[in-house]
Amino acid sequence: MAAGSGPGARELFAEGLLQFLRPAVRQLDRHVHSVRESQVELREHIDSLATELCRINEDQKVALDLDPYVKKLLNARRRVVLVNNILQNAQERLRRLNHSVAKETVRRRAMLEAGGYQGK
Incomplete structure (x- = not known):
């Protein structure tokens, strides 16, 4: 076996690699969490806007057809929920990886x- 390629060198390399990965995984987890919070906030705003458009549509004496816009908002909300589910799954995988x-x-x-104690 070549010098520096023994089990000790591999263990040191693995330890260094783990130390290198841990902060990146934690940072990615924080970013995913932040995006998920933004998605929830966006979904709430979409719900509020859709409710307000329905209310305006009901209160208008002039016939304005806001239904297509409400449907677009609800479609956007559905996509936000789907993205949020994907992010939630990714965050769970990141948590397991971090663990x-x-x-x-x-x-x-x-x-x-x-190993260090045995060698003394």
């Missing part, structure tokens, strides 16, 4: 420490 990275980091650190 796995943390668990693997603890396991590898314990292995490195055990």
